Amino acid sequence: MGKKREKRKVVRYIYEGKLTERVFFDHIRRFYPESNAEPYLVFCGRGGTANSQVSNVLKVLYFDRIYLILDEDFQTKGPIEDDVLRKLEAEWILENGALNGVRYRDYINYNKGRRPIIIFSNPSSIEGVILQILGKSKKSLEGIDTDNLKSQLSSYVSQYFLEKNITLPHSNEEKLREFFAAKFSNELLQSKRKTIKELDCILSIFE
Numbered sequence: 001m002g003k004k005r006e007k008r009k010v011v012r013y014i015y016e017g018k019l020t021e022r023v024f025f026d027h028i029r030r031f032y033p034e035s036n037a038e039p040y041l042v043f044c045g046r047g048g049t050a051n052s053q054v055s056n057v058l059k060v061l062y063f064d065r066i067y068l069i070l071d072e073d074f075q076t077k078g079p080i081e082d083d084v085l086r087k088l089e090a091e092w093i094l095e096n097g098a099l100n101g102v103r104y105r106d107y108i109n110y111n112k113g114r115r116p117i118i119i120f121s122n123p124s125s126i127e128g129v130i131l132q133i134l135g136k137s138k139k140s141l142e143g144i145d146t147d148n149l150k151s152q153l154s155s156y157v158s159q160y161f162l163e164k165n166i167t168l169p170h171s172n173e174e175k176l177r178e179f180f181a182a183k184f185s186n187e188l189l190q191s192k193r194k195t196i197k198e199l200d201c202i203l204s205i206f207e
Contacts, residue, residue, distance in 0.1 A: 011039040012205060013063040015053060020153075021069065021126050023173055025202070027180040028189070032206035050074040050104065051081050057116040058087050066115045067205050072122035073146055075104045091115065108197055119201045127153045129199055133184065133192045156183075 104120040123141040127149035193200040
């Protein structure tokens with residue numbers, strides 16, 4: 001008999017940096033209990049630029065599944081440098097220069113499932129994705145900056161507690177957790193993933 005092959009361990013590596021994302025991902029994980037038994041690494045609050053973030057994930061390709069989730073507005077913080085783009089193109093098996101001039105939100109169309117999977121939340125930020133799940137059209141959110149989108153999401157959260165006549169929790173994290181638990185059912189997420197590409201990719205992390 002041949003040597004028994006060792007089963008490769010699945011490790012999810014997700015690089016992201018805001019409270020909203022972390023709470024949103026924690027909520028989604030509730031619907032995928034099997035994924036909770038597997039190693040799952042999240043690096044939060046690192047800041048930096050798209051260039052530094054992409055460089056970082058390209059250094060850890062030994063992880064089985066690598067996801068980089070950034071806000072689209074990283075495009076205003078400086079370009080991804082040419083040498084980093086060339087390395088990314090090589091990993092995605094693209095022609096040299098294929099990513100030159102590509103909008104960050106369109107990277108999702110280039111990796112074809114190859115590591116690292118890069119998701120730029122849009123319009124502007126993760127709040128742009130969340131507001132679409134809540135029923136806002138993508139067109140109505142285009143051109144609105146992240147601070148404004150945060151304010152819109154905050155209004156939805158406050159309205160929920162007002163309608164339920166519930167005392168607001170003390171922290172923003174508690175507010176978000178309760179709001180997501182009440183408003184974002186698995187059925188809703190599965191329905192919305194059909195029209196929101198970024199949500200579909202995010203859900204695939206846990207599948």
